[in-house]
Amino acid sequence: MAIQLLNGVVYGGLLYLLAVGLVLIFGLREVVNFAHGALFMLGSYVGYTLAASGQWWLGLLVSVVFMAAVGCVLDALVFRSLRKHDHIVTVLITFGLLLILETVVTVTWGKAYLSYPVPKLLAGTVEIAGSPFPIYRLFIIAVSLLVAAGLAAWLRFTRMGLYVRAASTNAHVTSIQGIDVDRLSLVVVGLGTALAGLSGVVAGPLLTLSPTMGNYILIDSFIVVVIGGLGSFGGAFIAALLIGQIHNLGAIYLPWAATMLPFLLMIGILIWRPTGFAGSRT
Amino acid sequence: MSLLSFHDVHALYGQARILNGLSFDIGAGERVALVGRNGVGKTTVVNTLCGVTRIERGHVAIRGKAMRDLQRYTAAQNGISVVLQGRGIITNLTVEENLLLGAATGRRGPWSLASVKELFPILEERKASLGLALSGGQQQMLAIGRALMANPDLLILDEPSEGLAPVIVDELAELLVRLGNDGMGILLIEQSVGLIRRVAERFYVLSKGAVAASGPLADIGAEEFQQHIAI
Numbered sequence: 001m002a003i004q005l006l007n008g009v010v011y012g013g014l015l016y017l018l019a020v021g022l023v024l025i026f027g028l029r030e031v032v033n034f035a036h037g038a039l040f041m042l043g044s045y046v047g048y049t050l051a052a053s054g055q056w057w058l059g060l061l062v063s064v065v066f067m068a069a070v071g072c073v074l075d076a077l078v079f080r081s082l083r084k085h086d087h088i089v090t091v092l093i094t095f096g097l098l099l100i101l102e103t104v105v106t107v108t109w110g111k112a113y114l115s116y117p118v119p120k121l122l123a124g125t126v127e128i129a130g131s132p133f134p135i136y137r138l139f140i141i142a143v144s145l146l147v148a149a150g151l152a153a154w155l156r157f158t159r160m161g162l163y164v165r166a167a168s169t170n171a172h173v174t175s176i177q178g179i180d181v182d183r184l185s186l187v188v189v190g191l192g193t194a195l196a197g198l199s200g201v202v203a204g205p206l207l208t209l210s211p212t213m214g215n216y217i218l219i220d221s222f223i224v225v226v227i228g229g230l231g232s233f234g235g236a237f238i239a240a241l242l243i244g245q246i247h248n249l250g251a252i253y254l255p256w257a258a259t260m261l262p263f264l265l266m267i268g269i270l271i272w273r274p275t276g277f278a279g280s281r282t
Numbered sequence: 283m284s285l286l287s288f289h290d291v292h293a294l295y296g297q298a299r300i301l302n303g304l305s306f307d308i309g310a311g312e313r314v315a316l317v318g319r320n321g322v323g324k325t326t327v328v329n330t331l332c333g334v335t336r337i338e339r340g341h342v343a344i345r346g347k348a349m350r351d352l353q354r355y356t357a358a359q360n361g362i363s364v365v366l367q368g369r370g371i372i373t374n375l376t377v378e379e380n381l382l383l384g385a386a387t388g389r390r391g392p393w394s395l396a397s398v399k400e401l402f403p404i405l406e407e408r409k410a411s412l413g414l415a416l417s418g419g420q421q422q423m424l425a426i427g428r429a430l431m432a433n434p435d436l437l438i439l440d441e442p443s444e445g446l447a448p449v450i451v452d453e454l455a456e457l458l459v460r461l462g463n464d465g466m467g468i469l470l471i472e473q474s475v476g477l478i479r480r481v482a483e484r485f486y487v488l489s490k491g492a493v494a495a496s497g498p499l500a501d502i503g504a505e506e507f508q509q510h511i512a513i
Contacts (some may be wrong), residue, residue, distance in 0.1 A: 159382075166372045166383050173370040176332055178358030178387035178432060 002129040004248060010137045012244020013144025014206075017199035018217060019224040019236045020151060021192035027168030027231040028185045029079045031090050035097035036196055037218025041211065042101050043067045043197025044204045045109050048116055051204070056119035063197040071193025075186050102211045111211065116204030140202055147195065148237050155233060164188055168231050220247065223262045227269050229276030238277055283346045285310050285436050285467050286331075286362060290340035293323075293330045293491075300326040300335065302491035308469055310435060313462040315470045315482035315499070317511050323491040324471045325367055328440050331357050332364065357438075358387050363429035367440040367471075369421045373414035377405055380413050380424055384431030391433025392464075398427040401457075419450040426457070436467035443474045455480040475508055487511065 018040055025033050033039075043063045050059030078097070082090045122139050125132035155161035167174040167181050175181045200214075207213055224243050228235030243262050250258035257264075269276065287307035293300055300323045308314045318324055329335040331342060333352035341348045344360045357364060363384070372380055381395055399406040402423040408416065416424060422442060429437055439458070443451045451474065458481045462468050472478050478485065479499060487495040487510040495510050502510075 159386075162375070162379055162382060163386065166375055166379075169372050169374050170370070172334075172354065173366065173372060174383065175354035176358060176364055176366065176370065177383050177428070178355045179383075180353070180355050 003131050003133055004252060005245065006128065006133060006137065006141070008245035008248035009241065010140050010206075010244070011247050012241040013141050014199055014203050015217070015220055015224050015243055016144050016237055016240035017147060017195055017202065019221040019228070019240055020147070020233060021195040021199075022221055022225050023228070023231060023233055023236050024164075024188050024192035024195075025079070026225070028164065028171065028181065028188050029075070029083060031079050031082050031094065032087065032222075033079075034091060034094040034218075035074075035101060036221070037214025038098040038101035038105075039067060039070065039193055039196040039214070040200040040203070040217065041209075041214035042070070042105060043200030044116070044207075044209055044213065045105050045200075046197065047201035048109075048114060048204060048209055051117055051119075051201075052114075056117065060198070060201045063201045064194045067197025067200075068190040068194035071190040071196075072186050074193065075189035079189060080182060080185070105211045109209075109211075114209035116207070116209055118205045136205055140206075143198070143202055147198070151233060160184070160187070220262060223266050227266055227276050229278040232276065232278035235276055235278030283310075284308060284343065285312075285345060286469070287343045287346075288327070288330075288340070289343065289348075291330060291337060291342060292339040293326060293335045293337050295326065295329070295335050299338065300491050301330060303340065304488070304492050305340075306486045306493055306496070308436060308467055311462065311465045311467055313458070313468040313470070313481055313483045315472060315478040315485040316488060317472060317478060317485055318488035318494075319511065320473075322488040324488055325440055326491070327471065327488075328364055328366070328438060331362070331438070358432055358434075361389060361432075361435040363432045363434035363437050365422075365425045365429050365437070365439040365442060367444065369425040371413035371416070371421050371424055373412060375413055376410050377413065377416070377424055378409040381405065381428050381431055384428035387432050389433040393430040393433050395431070398430055401430075402427050418445045419447065422446060422450070422454070426454075430461075434466065436469060437461065438469040438471070440471045441473065442470070443472060443477050451477055473511070475504065475511065479504065479507070485510075 018036065022033060022036050025031055046066050047059035047063035050062060078093065082093060118136050122136045125134050155165055163174060163179050163184055167184055171181050220243055224236055224239040228239035246261045246265060250261040254261065284307035288304050291301050291304045304323065316324055316327060326335050330337060331352065332354045333356060334354065342352060343349065344362065349356060372383065381398060404420055405424060405427055408420065413421070413424065442454060446454065455477055458468050458470065468481065470478060470481055482499050484498050485496060486493050
């Protein structure tokens with residue numbers, strides 16, 4: 001049981017890394033980014049290119065930096081102008097981005113499924129509660145916790161974190177105080193996209209690489225964002241851990257209903273609390 | 283030199299023209315009221331200054347310099363703080379965090395977290411409370427305190443007496459006069475004749491997006507002033 005719970009934490013950690021990027025981008029830009037799963041996928045492929053030649057850690061670094069740059073470009077060229085449009089336009093544009101990114105990856109890396117190597121440092125298992133458990137999965141948990149703690153500290157204790165929290169609630173009032181919210185968004189969207197790259201690389205060895213690999217996890221990430229509360233970082237963390245457990249335990253104990261369970265939970269929570277765990281927006 | 287001036291400003295909100303050749307100016311340390319009925323364009327003045335409303339013709343100048351690309355942050359970065367109608371408190375930030383937000387421009391001056399809390403002791407008592415937990419009067423103190431944290435040369439207040447008890451409005455009037463006497467310019471966008479007469483030295487009456495009347499408040503009787511507002 002302890003192993004199953006840990007596996008749930010692993011999936012929850014991955015969901016958090018992806019969902020928190022969605023939260024960051026939605027908070028400042030009010031953009032529901034359907035391309036986020038494709039960014040996760042692109043980050044994974046970028047990291048894979050170096051990891052396949054034995055440079056796993058360099059691949060991680062390059063992917064994060066590259067995806068941060070992609071995020072900055074997307075914010076400046078796409079998300080900034082989407083702010084003035086209806087949500088349906090946002091959905092269509094970001095869905096179009098998803099298709100473009102999938103095509104770019106297909107043309108560059110091909111359609112074939114690829115196996116992502118585990119770094120040598122993190123290969124092998126440790127014994128937990130009498131069962132072997134992959135060290136790499138513990139690494140995923142550690143990365144997720146580090147990112148969660150780092151983000152929480154950045155948002156809580158730094159000036160920029162204060163501005164991000166303020167702008168996520170009311171961008172207009174925040175900018176009236178003299179803060180250039182567009183410049184702030186550039187940093188935040190860059191960070192959110194970098195986290196998609198990070199989660200893509202970290203998730204790589206657990207998944208099979210394919211141009212559509214981001215679609216399934218994106219749906220779970222959206223559920224995390226909605227359950228946690230739109231724009232809430234803490235809510236996303238709790239929701240990610242919850243969905244991770246439901247996903248994992250559901251697959252073992254209720255396999256016939258496993259894919260439905262996150263949706264059922266989301267419906268139940270939205271009936272009980274339309275703003276999610278910690279959100280202020282419906 | 284004027285601290286803030288509008289020169290023949292025509293401004294659009296969507297396709298609707300709200301300002302029709304509005305011209306006015308405020309010098310350093312002046313206390314000026316902008317008055318008029320609902321819908322004449324008073325709040326559009328703030329929105330235009332903050333780049334929300336698009337300028338079709340004319341221009342806004344800060345310290346004599348025409349501002350070609352007004353953004354929401356432009357006024358604050360140029361020493362003009364705005365207390366928005368409805369106060370604009372960030373509800374999920376604490377009182378202290380709301381105040382710190384006001385210091386974002388980094389302008390130096392007499393106002394700091396300590397001096398604002400000295401002015402409004404209730405903000406020290408409630409520093410850890412969320413903005414949404416404050417009463418209307420406390421929110422107004424917070425909004426003004428946050429604006430002061432930017433150490434502005436000009437403080438613009440849009441309908442600050444709205445929803446406040448008369449005793450709080452009296453305190454507000456005293457405060458604004460004091461700030462003005464200390465050299466801060468005050469632009470009061472207001473409908474309460476009592477507050478205007480206690481605070482402002484000059485007035486502009488807006489009608490249909492332009493100035494319909496203006497002059498020193500000392501030269502005008504209460505009844506005549508009321509008539510101007512009722513144009």
